[in-house]
Amino acid sequence: MLDATSSYDPMAPRIPVADRTGHRTVPETTRRTDRIPGTRYGNRPTMKDVAARAGVGLKTVSRVVNGEPGVTPETERRVQEAIEALGFRRNDSARVLRKGRTASIGLVLEDLADPFYGPLSRAVEEVARAHGALLINGSSAEDADREQELVLALCARRVDGLVVIPAGDDHRYLAPEIKAGVATVFVDRPAGHIDVDVVVSDNFGGARDGVRHLIAHGHRRIGFIGDMPRIHTAAERLRGYRTAMEDAGITVADSWMSLGVTDPERVRRAAEEMLSGPDPVTAIFTGNNRVTVTVIRVLAGHARRVALVGFDDIELADLLQPGVTVVAQDAAALGRTAAERLFRQLDGTLLAPERIELPTRLITRGSGELPPAD
Amino acid sequence: MLDATSSYDPMAPRIPVADRTGHRTVPETTRRTDRIPGTRYGNRPTMKDVAARAGVGLKTVSRVVNGEPGVTPETERRVQEAIEALGFRRNDSARVLRKGRTASIGLVLEDLADPFYGPLSRAVEEVARAHGALLINGSSAEDADREQELVLALCARRVDGLVVIPAGDDHRYLAPEIKAGVATVFVDRPAGHIDVDVVVSDNFGGARDGVRHLIAHGHRRIGFIGDMPRIHTAAERLRGYRTAMEDAGITVADSWMSLGVTDPERVRRAAEEMLSGPDPVTAIFTGNNRVTVTVIRVLAGHARRVALVGFDDIELADLLQPGVTVVAQDAAALGRTAAERLFRQLDGTLLAPERIELPTRLITRGSGELPPAD
DNA sequence: TAGAGCCTGGACAACGTTGTCAGGCTCGGG
């Protein structure tokens, strides 16, 4: 189409060629002067084109397109026909500019490919759909800078609201946006230094209960492998672990805890060390789904039977030998709750920011009920 | 927070109250006349506001915001300061309107919560990000009408391109959009009645090889459980199954094949019937990840050992007893390939639409190598 | 010191849509 040889780089500041090469700037004007009646070269027909073709006024087309009353059936028919003929579709960008609302919300999460976030994202989408809004999402890859970049890009698009699973821990950069009217809800992890709605799972209680479960089955040397401690959920789950251990009067050895990135390599090493050290653990509590999966693999290669409770449910957990006992959180409920709250903010029916905590559920399947094997 | 009590329904045609109630329309004019110097009530500051505060012209602010050359450091500093002070953020809607490109692409898929689509979506997002574009996605829920609705909504937003995993089989409705310049790539399944780029897995070959594998291990009575036959991938995989059977000189009994929705209930019933009928199968080939998971559950409750090969890899498949043999497709590669092709369309470096087929890979883990147990 | 040329800054129109408002038409009653 028009200008088809230029490379795609829509957001780049358009620096005139002259400034880079010293040569004269080529006049790359998109010639829009010479039109074919009823349409334009390489461009989409607009309401103006439709109006011209139907022989009516611009506003009449607008009325038809938006189903507003006050148009004769005959006129409407003519307009509809012109719309069909030209393949007109309303430009929502222009509409947004005029109306102020974009009917879209943004979702920033860590990684769409993570099985925990898929259902969460879908739940948010469903709620958005019910309110006539589209969902724009972005993955922060657990990087605070990228999170901020994404969030601000979404604000520049003027999304009506934001659902954020934060990677960073300082969100003061969002304050002006919120003040300007962008509805905002944080999910899964709380926001840093700003006062917004937050929807989280009971990470502390869930982890504590999971570890208690292991203790109740006779374990005392219990390991904890989790995500980086700067991630709130990881810290909370660790706290739950510590509390359960403390409540049981167990002194936790440093070698029983391992926090860090959750790539299989590190987790594998951490698990091996816990299992083979001078004070080997008889059970492991894993801090999230990725860790759990890796630890299951490690344990599968071990002779000694080691008990396991994992945070987050995982598919097929019931079919392994033994079944994997987990502390499950409801990802879809997190997403749904957050999105509903978001739209209540947009409705104006919501008052002060609140923190909502959803319960977790211990699902026993066998791995958490193994007795200690010393 | 202007107009904060109105309910959120941004896309609804604004029908004057009088037309529904017979009462007079309340003049809901958003009074924008009385301003505070430097900002507006309940609205975001614009470049105009920034310009006023910095004491420069509108275009100068634009230049600073976009990093264009030709602004003195001193002027730039003043502008930057005003931007900070007012919390200005460029309105990309207006920018889009002016520039014609939105720097966003749309992805329509079946269900974001499906573990197959998460990685695909993420891969598309990464490519988009590398090109400075955001990703808007929507789930069609395997409903052709909803697919069309979503696609057209995305077109109305003027996304620069579309990656579509189609639910329907007639996409003529997209023709005007494509002609108008919307780059389009179909993934996972081909498009109906339009000529566009398509990126698919070798569903036929993969299924055929999977079934051959079972045949090679001595099976002759092999069942096939798949998705609805109107879904292209399902049909292709069935064709692969039929071909493999035919090539081996095996006559397929009707009772060995079951196609339909992939909810656990139906799949479970289908599996049970195949296993208990007058001519029970000794092996099952499953048509996608959801089916495979359900069938694994069914087989786990059966005494007789039944061989299984599934289409799509599934997490933890290696840890089950026996490990699950699968025909794996690379979801991320599908997404990446499609997105890259999309941006090559936008670059203008792409010519005729093409069909790209990515290979599948048979991963043997045990379940497919079980001998027939009659 | 004057003239040429460059650099910076700003006025203005345009992008496509929607809200406002006024004009023209028809119809019924006086």
Add this chain to the structure above:
DNA sequence: CCCGAGCCTGACAACGTTGTCCAGGCTCTA
């Protein structure tokens, strides 16, 4: 036959940004 009421319709401005173009001030050279 005239007038007011009510319904359709269309002209116009505005939304916030960017591209074009011009003016004024500066530097540099002859």
